[in-house]
Amino acid sequence: MHVQLTITGGIAPPLTGESASINTADLPQEEAREVQSLVARALQEEPPPLDPRARDAYAYELRIDTGDQVHSIQAFDGGIPPAIGELIQCVRRLAR
Amino acid sequence: MRDACLLNCIIPPHIMMKLLEAKDRSIREAALNTLLASVHVRTARALAPGLLAAVNSTGTKRRTIFDAKRNLTPFGELVRGEGGPASPDQAVNDAYDGIGLTYDFYLEEFNRNSLDGNGMRLDAVVHYGDRVNNAFFDGTRMLFGDGDGARFINLTKSPDVIAHELTHGVTRFTAGLDYHKQSGALNESVSDVFGSLVKQWAQNQDAQSADWLIGDGIFTPAISGDALRSLKAPGTAYNNPLFGEDPQPDHMSKFVPLPDTQAGDNGGVHINSGIPNHVFFLLAIAIGGKAWDIPGHIWYDTLVNRVGEFAQFEDFAKATYEGAGSLYGTAEQSAVRDAWSKVGIEIDFGASLRASKDSPKSRKGGARVDTESLAELHARLDRLAKRVDEIAKKLP
Numbered sequence: 001m002h003v004q005l006t007i008t009g010g011i012a013p014p015l016t017g018e019s020a021s022i023n024t025a026d027l028p029q030e031e032a033r034e035v036q037s038l039v040a041r042a043l044q045e046e047p048p049p050l051d052p053r054a055r056d057a058y059a060y061e062l063r064i065d066t067g068d069q070v071h072s073i074q075a076f077d078g079g080i081p082p083a084i085g086e087l088i089q090c091v092r093r094l095a096r
Numbered sequence: 097m098r099d100a101c102l103l104n105c106i107i108p109p110h111i112m113m114k115l116l117e118a119k120d121r122s123i124r125e126a127a128l129n130t131l132l133a134s135v136h137v138r139t140a141r142a143l144a145p146g147l148l149a150a151v152n153s154t155g156t157k158r159r160t161i162f163d164a165k166r167n168l169t170p171f172g173e174l175v176r177g178e179g180g181p182a183s184p185d186q187a188v189n190d191a192y193d194g195i196g197l198t199y200d201f202y203l204e205e206f207n208r209n210s211l212d213g214n215g216m217r218l219d220a221v222v223h224y225g226d227r228v229n230n231a232f233f234d235g236t237r238m239l240f241g242d243g244d245g246a247r248f249i250n251l252t253k254s255p256d257v258i259a260h261e262l263t264h265g266v267t268r269f270t271a272g273l274d275y276h277k278q279s280g281a282l283n284e285s286v287s288d289v290f291g292s293l294v295k296q297w298a299q300n301q302d303a304q305s306a307d308w309l310i311g312d313g314i315f316t317p318a319i320s321g322d323a324l325r326s327l328k329a330p331g332t333a334y335n336n337p338l339f340g341e342d343p344q345p346d347h348m349s350k351f352v353p354l355p356d357t358q359a360g361d362n363g364g365v366h367i368n369s370g371i372p373n374h375v376f377f378l379l380a381i382a383i384g385g386k387a388w389d390i391p392g393h394i395w396y397d398t399l400v401n402r403v404g405e406f407a408q409f410e411d412f413a414k415a416t417y418e419g420a421g422s423l424y425g426t427a428e429q430s431a432v433r434d435a436w437s438k439v440g441i442e443i444d445f446g447a448s449l450r451a452s453k454d455s456p457k458s459r460k461g462g463a464r465v466d467t468e469s470l471a472e473l474h475a476r477l478d479r480l481a482k483r484v485d486e487i488a489k490k491l492p
């Protein structure tokens with residue numbers, strides 16, 4: 001499973017944006033399982049659209065390629081559901 | 097069950113009037129109950145935003161800092177309230193102090209009581225996410241990431257960044273500048289201008305000695321660059337292999353057309369803000385002295401009284417010109433006109449005169465708008481209540 005994270009926006013784009021990607025095939029078994037579990041939970045969530053009052057917020061784009069299917073999730077600061085938030089942080093942490 | 101029916105049934109007014117005049121008493125009563133329920137719901141809906149604002153308004157400085165504990169959530173544990181003791185966590189204290197500084201600046205220089213002009217409480221969340229390189233305003237509160245330590249340090253370290261975010265709140269309650277293209281660039285520029293002014297005010301600097309940088313010191317020592325943006329010299333804040341070159345233009349001839357998408361920075365709102373940013377710098381240097389005095393008051397007056405949400409650069413230019421004449425005199429007007437001219441924006445005096453009569457002033461001071469809309473609502477409710485009373489009296 002390949003997970004690509006793209007972060008745009010922020011107080012000074014493009015400085016504040018970033019991208020990260022991970023492939024579960026390259027990860028230790030425990031971390032791969034963590035990613036798969038988070039992806040399964042994240043796909044159950046429906047993030048709200050960007051609050052039109054928000055300023056300098058990030059937009060998070062997750063592209064999840066399971067091999068069989070490709071899923072896309074978009075979420076925004078101020079309204080990130082729990083599992084999607086955990087997945088975003090997990091991808092950033094594991095991609096370092 | 098009955099309430100649910102009443103609330104969910106949509107009856108056209110002309111049919112409702114017929115029902116109220118029906119011979120059958122039960123039908124008349126049902127119609128009246130429906131009408132009363134409708135009034136109740138409409139009143140609740142109409143009053144909710146105002147009541148919410150009233151609940152959130154404290155009438156005085158009230159800062160509340162929360163700790164998100166590195167989660168991507170706008171909520172967190174309360175770690176410091178107004179007047180509370182300093183925290184062992186410096187990010188908490190930096191946010192608290194920076195918010196207090198900005199509040200004091202607006203109150204002392206512009207007699208503005210918080211973001212809404214009515215003492216709105218000031219909430220902030222620190223440690224937002226894990227090593228997040230950002231600070232933002234979510235519409236009601238400010239959120240600060242810790243920085244990743246490789247590119248950015250903790251965003252609470254920069255008082256001008258804090259003031260920038262808070263000023264987004266002021267803009268929300270005043271001009272409400274739409275966050276797309278030129279109006280969005282004006283929104284960003286206003287936040288940069290007042291972010292810089294708060295820093296200058298704290299250091300009691302005049303225009304000549306100020307650095308006119310936003311986010312100076314926010315990069316780690318590993319990153320070569322002065323700041324996120326420069327009002328003095330847009331396009332020069334940084335230039336390094338990691339970030340590239342600061343893309344901000346300082347003249348309309350260099351305006352960067354970008355798509356109105358998230359990836360396109362909503363039409364370059366953080367890019368083209370360099371143009372009005374530079375105008376303010378040029379004006380402040382031309383007038384001299386403390387930039388928050390005359391230039392700051394012209395900009396504040398424009399934001400609060402003279403532009404609407406879809407203002408373009410030319411609209412803002414005309415408004416500042418009119419404001420300079422109204423608040424000060426011809427010398428200040430000339431300085432305003434010259435500053436805009438230097439970035440390639442000529443003020444159309446004919447249009448300016450027309451604009452003075454016709455310009456959209458639908459969103460002035462936040463408190464004033466609330467008062468006006470509430471007064472209008474009260475009048476409408478009074479009329480409606482009288483009508484309901486008249487109908488009720490006619491019921492046998």
